[in-house]
Amino acid sequence: MILFDLKGRVAIVTGGNRGIGFAVAGGLAKAGAAVVIANRNADAGQKAALTISNKGFKATAVSTDVSEKSSVANLVTRVVEDFGRIDILVNSAGVIDRGPVEEFSETQYDYIMDINLKGLFFCCQLVGKEMIKRGRGKIINISSNVSEVIQAGRVVYAASKAGVSHLTRGLALEWARHNINVNAIGPGPTITELNRKYFEDNPADLQERIDSIPMARVGDPQDLVGAAIFLASDASSYVTGQTLLVDGGSTIW
Incomplete structure (x- = not known):
């Protein structure tokens, strides 16, 4: 459908x-966009871009540390120089650390907040300036369903994601006049490289998560793709400031 064509x-x-x-x-x-992968590990970024390119799609990579504003500025400059503009920003860089609040260190706290919230803000701010110049743009922030419901042992992570959802609403309000849509996606428990080992080592925790999901399974990264294409496309031109929960219904109750 043309509405979802990128x-x-x-x-x-x-x-x-x-x-x-x-x-x-x-x-x-796959929907037609030229994609720039931005992550800290240059080799991993290039490998990911090559995997996508080898399927016949457009992808490249720029080594970027989102927690460093100068690194994000370099990313934006590179993309504008190479492509002339930025239409879509997906803030997916994120980390997690677990533990009782009373034992959580300043280093652990800063690690989560620097990437999950501060880095996301830098990306929105600097890319947003380019979108304002063009009078349009789509920003998609990857939040989490723990922005809506708290889980023990993940309090700081949940706080960072609640910040993402609230920042999403604030940016949507400020930039609506520039025709910039700012939305978020809130995944439920989703098995990725970030948490696979944790769940392998803690099967009881994994089962507890599954038991709390009406659809009786954890998510797969592919479950997020449709929501992202919707929010990146013209199909969502009148949607802004929302967090779309993709969590198998786990926040219903």
């Missing part, structure tokens, strides 16, 4: 070398 669009996907970010990058490329 041909001619340029998309940046942070954290696009693996997991949800890689799935979304591949989906946007």
Whole structure:
């Protein structure tokens, strides 16, 4: 359908070398977008871009540390120089650390907030300036369903994702006059490289998550692709400031 066609669009996907970010990058490329994967590990980014390119789609990579504003500025400059514009930004770079609040260190706290919230803000701010110049754009922030419901042991992570959802609403309000749609996707428990080992080592925790999901399974990164294409395309031109929960119904109750 033409509403979901991304041909001619340029998309940046942070954290696009693996997991949800890689799935979304591949989906946007398949829908026609030229995708730029931005992540810290240059080799991993190039490998991910090559995997997508080898399928006949457009993808490249720029090594980027989203927690460093100068690195994000370099990314934006490179993409504008190479492609002339930025139509879509997907903020998928994210980390998690677990533990009791009373034992959580400042280093652990900063690690989560620097990437999940501060880095996301830098990306929105600097890409947003380019979108404002053009009078249009689509920003998609990867939040989490724990922005809506709290889980023990993930309090700081949940706080970072609640910040993402609230920042999404604030940016949507400020930039609506520039025809920039800012939305978020809130995945439920989704098996990726980020958490696979944890769940393998903690099967009881995994089963507890599954038991709390009406659809009785955890998510796969591909489950997020349709939502991302919708929010990146003209099909969502009147949707802004929303967090679309893709969690198998786990926040119903």
